[in-house]
Amino acid sequence: MGPTAAHGHRYPSDIAFTPTVKAMQARLGSRELYARMERDRGWGVSLTPEIAAFIEAQTSVFLGTANAEGQPYIQHRGGPAGFLHVVDEHTLAFADFIGNQQYITLGNLADNAKAYLFLIDYARRRRVKIWGHARVVEDAELIAELMPAGYKARAERAIVFTVRAWDMNCPQHIPQRFEAADVRSALDERDARIRELEAAAAQHEARVRELQAQVARLRESASP
Template sequence: MSDSFHPGEREAQERAGETAIADRNIAVLSDTVIAGARPFIAKQFMGVLASADADGKVWSSVVFGKPGFLHTESGRSILIDVAEAERDHADPLWANMTPGADLGMLFIELGSRRRYRVNGSVLRLDQHGAEIAIYEAYPNCPKYIQRRHLRRSGEPALPAPATHGTVLHGEAEAIVRQADTVFVASRHVDSGADASHRGGNAGFIKLMDDSTLRFPDYDGNSLFNTLGNFNVDPRGGLCIPDFERGQLLQLTGAARVLWNQDDPHNETGGTRRYWEFKIDRWILRNTPQPLEWEYLDASPFNPAVAS
């Protein structure tokens, strides 16, 4: 299975002592969406997308639509039915989706803690939507997902208000401090873009200063896709939802992985791993659609947050 991982992933697996586990877990990897996952994708109203802009900056985006707007018939490509009139062009995603561009996709159902990951490249983007060719797909574990139920979704109203910045203050800072859900984008020059999820109890993200965030890295599936990508290319993106106010905070910057750190309060759940994210730029946007969420409960796997 060694050819299934690039050197950055192998380095992270070896440092964590989890190479053998990674080799076992990679058995779920496929070059198509398996038949059982296709109805799951089609029922989603939310998709997480990882892309890179013309300058190489990596962005994490969340798009919403009526169930069925994300779908695959053959399992070899994903269709994203978001018409031109429904796209928020304050989100860099739409400019980044040029034919041939890498795109990472995460289909996550917060209410059931199920998720499925697909990586591919853009075949087309036109006025009706996009089609993404698939080159790898696999399920993810349900850990660290806070359960939420979408009670109501309205029609898109564009343009949606947006603000920009380079350091965290005010509303953007408050969103980071209360976050319990983060979507992470990373990229490898050969393996492409990747979208993943990080979650924890509110306060699990620490602000080291007004442009640096620190994340504890919990036990996962041992593949180390995200940290492996950061080992090779530190550029990354974050998207932090504010479920209460219907906003998305998107940040682009660079990550640094920290191994074998002191962790007296067991913030990492025993891994002693962290990663820091240095912000280059952020965008705070309202979601195009009005969304009303109901919080259900936190993941039972979340480590406690030190005060």
């Protein structure tokens, strides 16, 4: 059997691979592949140090919820790297910054605690999917702990996400894109290296001219 699963599931991936999904996989030819995955590797149920580092490096995430009628909704959440905190191997949390005040996510979570996080790193072409439950916490001390230092945003509540299963997908079809700050940093590093090489080249040229002048003087002194 694969990794330990809870809530009546045999495998962690059963949170997404319902009987109907498995029947669809069987009909379309991928069930054997995923059955082998379930047995041999499976999805994670605890956040590893590698996944935790990936999560806390993200500046943009998507939070999926659904209302009591099953209508799904996806909300974007962003902030400086580290705004999404890994509390422990089963818990994530972040300050819920004040936005357009539609409160769709808050309303959905009041009716249905099931939630989903989608994280994508375009530069390295990696994505992580996390299934679990989320709850709203209005605790000033917790919010203060979760607020990124120096970030100009306000939050009146926090979202605490309990992880039930996660999976890292392959890079297929992910376009490679880079953050503007990363591009600027790379260009600044390149320009600094160019200046360093130009300075070294100028020093070398000056030394060559000095040696040429010495040779010329020696020739003059040696001439009859």
